[in-house]
Each structure stands twice: as C-alpha cells, then as structure tokens.
Amino acid sequence: MKVVKLEDILGTEHDVHAENGNWVSRRLILKKDNMGYSVHDTVIKAGTETHIWYQNHLEAVYCIEGDGEVETLKDGKVYKITPGTLYALDEHDEHLLRGGSEDMRVVCVFNPPISGKEVHDENGVYPVDDE
Ligand code: 9YT
Numbered sequence: 038m039k040v041v042k043l044e045d046i047l048g049t050e051h052d053v054h055a056e057n058g059n060w061v062s063r064r065l066i067l068k069k070d071n072m073g074y075s076v077h078d079t080v081i082k083a084g085t086e087t088h089i090w091y092q093n094h095l096e097a098v099y100c101i102e103g104d105g106e107v108e109t110l111k112d113g114k115v116y117k118i119t120p121g122t123l124y125a126l127d128e129h130d131e132h133l134l135r136g137g138s139e140d141m142r143v144v145c146v147f148n149p150p151i152s153g154k155e156v157h158d159e160n161g162v163y164p165v166d167d168e
Pocket of ligand 1: 060062063077079089096098134143145
C-alpha cells in the first residue's frame with residue numbers, strides 16, 4: 038500500500054504552478070503509480086478564468102473549499118461550484134473554469150493518468166502521454 042501526504046508534495050516537481058498564476062496543482066497519484074488514473078489537489082485562484090479543453094482525458098473535479106463556476110462552451114451554461122459539488126467532464130467538454138470570491142480547492146481525477154508535469158497548452162489541452 039502507498040500513503041501520500043500533501044505536505045510531502047509541496048515544493049517538489051509535482052507541485053505544479055500554472056504559468057499564468059491561475060491555479061496550483063499538487064499531483065498526489067500519477068501514471069507512474071499504475072492506478073489507471075491520477076489524483077490532484079488543485080487550487081483555482083479567486084477571480085481567475087481558465088480556458089480548458091481536455092480532448093485526451095476525462096476529468097472529475099470535486100470541490101472541497103471555496104467557490105467558483107464552470108461555463109460549458111457548447112451551450113453557454115454556467116454551473117456554480119461550491120464544497121460538496123462534483124463536475125465530471127464526461128464528454129471532453131470545452132469549458133471556462135472561473136475562481137470565485139475566494140480560492141477554490143478541488144480534488145481532480147484524470148483518466149488516463151497524467152505523468153506529472155503537464156501544464157495546459159494554448160488550447161487548454163494536455164498532450165497524450167504515449168511514452
Ligand atoms: C480543475 C482543473 O482542471 N484545473 C486545472 C488544473 C488541473 N486540475 C491539474 O492539472 O491538476
């Protein structure tokens with residue numbers, strides 16, 4: 038069995054900061070752990086907006102602190118996200134992720150797992166990791 042503590046990830050290469058400052062993602066479980074998914078403790082900064090379109094991944098996002106919203110671009114729907122709310126990008130939904138009045142902390146699960154150091158490209162996409 039494996040036990041991972043957030044405090045042991047902080048400040049390592051698996052503590053990833055978006056270049057634009059919009060989010061910080063602490064990667065707890067990664068491809069190398071052979072679980073079939075990755076698990077991230079992510080903070081979406083208050084008042085930010087990030088365009089995301091994971092064309093190669095499915096992601097579920099469970100809010101545990103703070104607030105924010107998601108706008109799905111195909112239909113313009115806006116979903117308020119607060120603690121206890123999970124959203125699942127089950128159709129590779131292109132969306133805008135917005136931090137709310139305070140930082141929003143979420144637990145993210147990716148399938149397939151990401152390898153660890155990915156940051157979004159200009160389309161809000163993570164590349165396929167086909168190593
Ligand atoms: C919720 C979300 O997709 N945030 C962007 C960062 C991502 N969760 C990651 O790389 O951990």
